[in-house]
Amino acid sequence: MISIKNISKKYGEKHVVDHVDLDIPKGKIIAFIGSNGAGKSTLISIISRTLSKNSGEVYIDEKELKEWKSKELSKRLSILKQSNYLNIRLTIKELVSFGRFPYSNGKLTKEDEKIVDDAISYMKLEDLQDRYLDELSGGQRQMAYIAMIIAQDTEYVFLDEPLNNLDMRHSVHIMKIIRKLVDDLGKTVMVVIHDINFVSCYADYIVAMKDGKIVEEGATENILKSNVLKEVYGMDIGIHQINGKNICLYYD
Amino acid sequence: MLDKLTDRKRKTKLAILILVFMTLCFAAIFLFVGLTEKNIHFYLPRRLERVGAVLLVSYCIGSSSVVFQTITNNRILTPSVMGLDSLYMFIQTVVVFFFGSRQIAMMTGQVNFLISVGAMVFASWVLFFLLFKGEGKNVYFLVLAGMILGSFFSGLSTFMQVLLDPNEFLVLQGKMFASFSNINNDLLGLCVLIVGICILITIKDYSSLDVLSLGVDHGINLGISYKGLVLRNLMVISVLISVSTVLVGPITFLGILLVSLARQIVPTYKHSILITVSTLLGCLSLLGGLLMIERIFKYETTISVVINFVGGIYFIYLMLKESKK
Numbered sequence: 001m002i003s004i005k006n007i008s009k010k011y012g013e014k015h016v017v018d019h020v021d022l023d024i025p026k027g028k029i030i031a032f033i034g035s036n037g038a039g040k041s042t043l044i045s046i047i048s049r050t051l052s053k054n055s056g057e058v059y060i061d062e063k064e065l066k067e068w069k070s071k072e073l074s075k076r077l078s079i080l081k082q083s084n085y086l087n088i089r090l091t092i093k094e095l096v097s098f099g100r101f102p103y104s105n106g107k108l109t110k111e112d113e114k115i116v117d118d119a120i121s122y123m124k125l126e127d128l129q130d131r132y133l134d135e136l137s138g139g140q141r142q143m144a145y146i147a148m149i150i151a152q153d154t155e156y157v158f159l160d161e162p163l164n165n166l167d168m169r170h171s172v173h174i175m176k177i178i179r180k181l182v183d184d185l186g187k188t189v190m191v192v193i194h195d196i197n198f199v200s201c202y203a204d205y206i207v208a209m210k211d212g213k214i215v216e217e218g219a220t221e222n223i224l225k226s227n228v229l230k231e232v233y234g235m236d237i238g239i240h241q242i243n244g245k246n247i248c249l250y251y252d
Numbered sequence: 253m254l255d256k257l258t259d260r261k262r263k264t265k266l267a268i269l270i271l272v273f274m275t276l277c278f279a280a281i282f283l284f285v286g287l288t289e290k291n292i293h294f295y296l297p298r299r300l301e302r303v304g305a306v307l308l309v310s311y312c313i314g315s316s317s318v319v320f321q322t323i324t325n326n327r328i329l330t331p332s333v334m335g336l337d338s339l340y341m342f343i344q345t346v347v348v349f350f351f352g353s354r355q356i357a358m359m360t361g362q363v364n365f366l367i368s369v370g371a372m373v374f375a376s377w378v379l380f381f382l383l384f385k386g387e388g389k390n391v392y393f394l395v396l397a398g399m400i401l402g403s404f405f406s407g408l409s410t411f412m413q414v415l416l417d418p419n420e421f422l423v424l425q426g427k428m429f430a431s432f433s434n435i436n437n438d439l440l441g442l443c444v445l446i447v448g449i450c451i452l453i454t455i456k457d458y459s460s461l462d463v464l465s466l467g468v469d470h471g472i473n474l475g476i477s478y479k480g481l482v483l484r485n486l487m488v489i490s491v492l493i494s495v496s497t498v499l500v501g502p503i504t505f506l507g508i509l510l511v512s513l514a515r516q517i518v519p520t521y522k523h524s525i526l527i528t529v530s531t532l533l534g535c536l537s538l539l540g541g542l543l544m545i546e547r548i549f550k551y552e553t554t555i556s557v558v559i560n561f562v563g564g565i566y567f568i569y570l571m572l573k574e575s576k577k
Contacts, residue, residue, distance in 0.1 A: 050472045074475030081469050087325050088465050088521045098463060102475040106459030152474070 001026055002047065002156060002188075007056035009042055016042045018212035019056070024190065029182050031203035031220075032192045035233055039212040040192045041082070044158045047190075048079035060156070074102040078149050079158040084141070086133060092144045093129040096120055099151030119151035123177065139170035146174065150181070157181065159191040163198065171195070175202045196237070200224050200246045208232045224248070264518045264525060271517075271532040278539040279303050285547075301440060302432050302542070305499060308443055310510075310534025311451075312496035315527045316489040317507030318514070319454070322465045322523070323482050324391050328570065330511070331493050332504035333395055335402015336372050340497045342405040343368050344427045349412045353423035365439050369446075369494045376490035384483055391482065429556045430501035432542060443495050450488045457481060458523040465521050503556065509563040510534050512570055537562075 002024040009017040017039045024030055032040040045051035047058050049065050058065045060077060068076075096119055100112040108116070120129050123143045133141055142162065149157060159178070163171045175198055181187045182204075193199050199206060199220070206223040208216040209232075216228050224246050229237040237250045283299050320331045347364075379401070383394045413421055460481050464471040472478050493504060514529040541558045545551060 048473065050469050070472070070477045071475035074473060079469070079473050084467075084470075086466065087327065089519060090521065094521075095466075098466060098470075098474060101459070101463050106462060 001059075001061065003059045004043075004047065005057045005059070007043070007046055007058065008054045009039075009046060009051070010054050015212050017046065017053075020212070020214055022207065022214060022217070024188065025205055026188050027182065027186055028188060028204035029178060029202060030188070030190045030205045030207060031199040032190065032207050032209065033194075033196065033199060033232065034209035038209040040209050041160050042212075043209070044079065044160060044190060044192065045081075048077060048158050049073065050079060050081070071102055074152070074154070076154055077156040077158070078152045078154040079160070080145055080149050080162065081160045082164055084145055090133055091130050092125055092133065092136075092147070093120065095133060095144055096129075096147045096151050099148040099153075102152065115153065116151050119147045122150055123147040139166050142166060142170065142174070146177065150177075155187055157187055157189045159189065161192050161194065163193060163195060171198065178202065196224075196229070196248045196250075200248065221246070260519075264520060267517050268525075268528060268532070271529065271536065275532050275535045275539070278536060278543070282539050282543055301435060301437060303539070304440055304444075305432055305435050306535055306538045306542070307531075308440070308447055309496045309500055309503065310538060311527075311531045312447060312492040313504060313507045314510050314514070314530030314534045315454075316492045317504075317511045318523060318526045318530055319461060319485050320489055320507075321511060322461050323485060324395060325465075325467065327512070327515075328508065328574070329395065330504060330507035331489050332507065333402070334376065334398030334490075334493075335405060336376060336490065336493045337497060337502040337504055338402040338406035338409065339372050339375055340368060340494075340502065341428065342409045343371055344424060345409040345412045348420055348424045349416060353420045361436060362438060362442065365436075365442070365498055368498045369491075372494035372497070373487075373491055376494075377487055380483060380486050380490075384479065394486075427501065429554045430503040430559075431554065432500055432538075435499065439499060443499055446491065446495055450491055454485060454488050457485060458527075461485070461523045462521055501556070503559070505563055506534065506537065506559055508570075509537070509559075509566055512566070 004020060004022040004024075007017055007020045008015060016037075020039075020043060032044065034040050042051065046053045047060075049058075049068075049070075060068065060073065065073075093116070096116050097108060097112075099119065100108055100116060104112045120126055123146060125140070125143055125147055128136065128140060128144075133144060136144070146159075146162065149159075162174055162178075166174070178189050178191065179202055182189055191203075193203075203220050206217065206220055207214055208223060208228065215231055216223055224239060226237060226239055229235075229239075229248070235250060237248050240247050240249060282303060283296065287295055317330045321327055321329060376398075379397060380394065383397060413424065416424065460471075460476045463474050463476055464478070464481065466474075468478060496503060510530040510533045511526070513533050514526050517533075518525055518529050520526065537559065538555070541555045544558060545553060545555055
């Protein structure tokens with residue numbers, strides 16, 4: 001389990017994350033919502049040790065971040081950030097193989113290769129696996145990065161805006177994959193999403209943030225209410241039942 | 253589909269084999285052409301020494317440039333931007349300025365070597381530790397600080413050189429250009445030892461550096477200990493650069509040429525391969541340059557001039573090409 005105690009991060013005098021406590025439930029899709037600058041990405045960067053914190057503690061399976069060896073932790077927890085610009089030229093297969101680095105140290109065993117192949121077919125990238133990343137569309141590239149995270153095979157997965165700049169088809173595909181990771185493989189996936197309707201249709205648990213603080217958290221159906229969303233986003237959002245799903249309308 | 257990958261691996265192997273073969277040919281020409289029974293005892297040991305120095309310097313420059321580009325995540329930087337060359341010139345200038353050229357003539361041996369290498373390594377390590385302790389400081393900040401200190405030192409050196417007696421300046425000028433012609437025998441052994449230790453320290457980092465070339469965040473995600481890795485490799489880079497600079501003179505400009513060529517010949521992210529190919533290319537270009545200078549130009553020009561000329565043209569080509577992307 002991941003639990004966070006009194007985390008703060010300051011840039012200059014401004015608290016981007018302000019004394020946050022959080023226990024993250026296991027085996028669920030947890031969505032982090034909130035407006036731009038609410039501190040969502042900063043918070044998950046701190047939990048995944050890619051950003052240092054000013055104060056507080058992060059416990060992953062009862063052990064503080066500092067006590068974890070980086071390599072051991074990378075077998076338990078993975079993160080995929082928003083911008084993924086590469087300076088080197090790689091094929092999809094090479095990229096996905098990097099996901100096995102925590103286990104194999106760069107020398108893939110037969111078993112590693114099988115896991116890589118499985119991850120590629122999980123994302124339906126078999127036909128593209130020998131193509132270079134810079135020859136792919138944004139959606140295909142994002143699929144390749146997620147395949148790398150799948151090959152890394154960690155219990156906890158953090159995804160920072162995985163649907164950024166993707167069309168509906170790719171977005172739905174990625175959310176279905178995330179759902180499968182949780183339901184079939186028992187992983188815990190924490191994801192930052194701006195499209196509130198994807199949150200409504202796929203997430204189990206919501207953490208809502210505003211100005212560096214957590215304002216609400218709880219099961220999806222308890223958070224997706226007009227009054228809660230008004231507090232989080234500062235705008236009126238109507239919620240309608242369509243085909244048994246809560247759909248938010250906020251376009252006018 | 254798998255053929256593409258194995259095909260690339262085969263091409264890489266072939267390229268390395270061709271490079272090894274060419275290097276051996278060049279080395280053989282350099283060593284044996286013009287040898288007679290009479291002069292073999294005089295020429296052969298000296299030429300062997302120079303080939304050894306070429307190999308050593310090629311490794312220093314090739315490996316430090318490849319690793320530096322990975323650490324800075326930038327393909328047109330080389331460790332020379334950190335200003336170690338300028339610091340070296342500054343140390344030599346200070347010695348001549350305050351103690352005179354006789355002093356520097358006496359200091360050609362291990363004393364000068366250890367003082368120069370020690371000062372350069374010490375200065376860069378202090379810089380690394382100061383800059384890496386602070387919060388939010390990154391590698392670019394370090395490079396920037398190195399650049400500023402570099403121009404500070406070269407400014408100071410120029411100032412002192414203007415004040416020098418012209419005869420003293422001539423002696424100093426001999427130190428400004430890379431030269432393989434008077435390498436101290438004792439120093440070469442010491443350098444081999446130091447570089448050997450550096451290789452032992454960094455060879456197990458190559459796979460972590462491969463991961464780091466994906467970027468810092470991906471690297472940390474995949475379990476490299478970023479700060480330790482970067483600090484250790486920067487420290488080794490400063491040692492390698494100092495050793496090669498003090499042994500043959502300022503020659504780090506060669507780095508950009510070697511690494512860019514290596515990346516074009518073998519398109520791979522693997523540091524073990526890139527460093528091998530860069531080192532081989534370094535041997536080729538240095539041996540080729542030496543052959544040109546000794547046999548064609550009859551010592552009328554220096555190896556720095558040849559390398560900087562070729563390297564400069566290549567650098568302009570690289571800039572034009574990158575800007576078209």
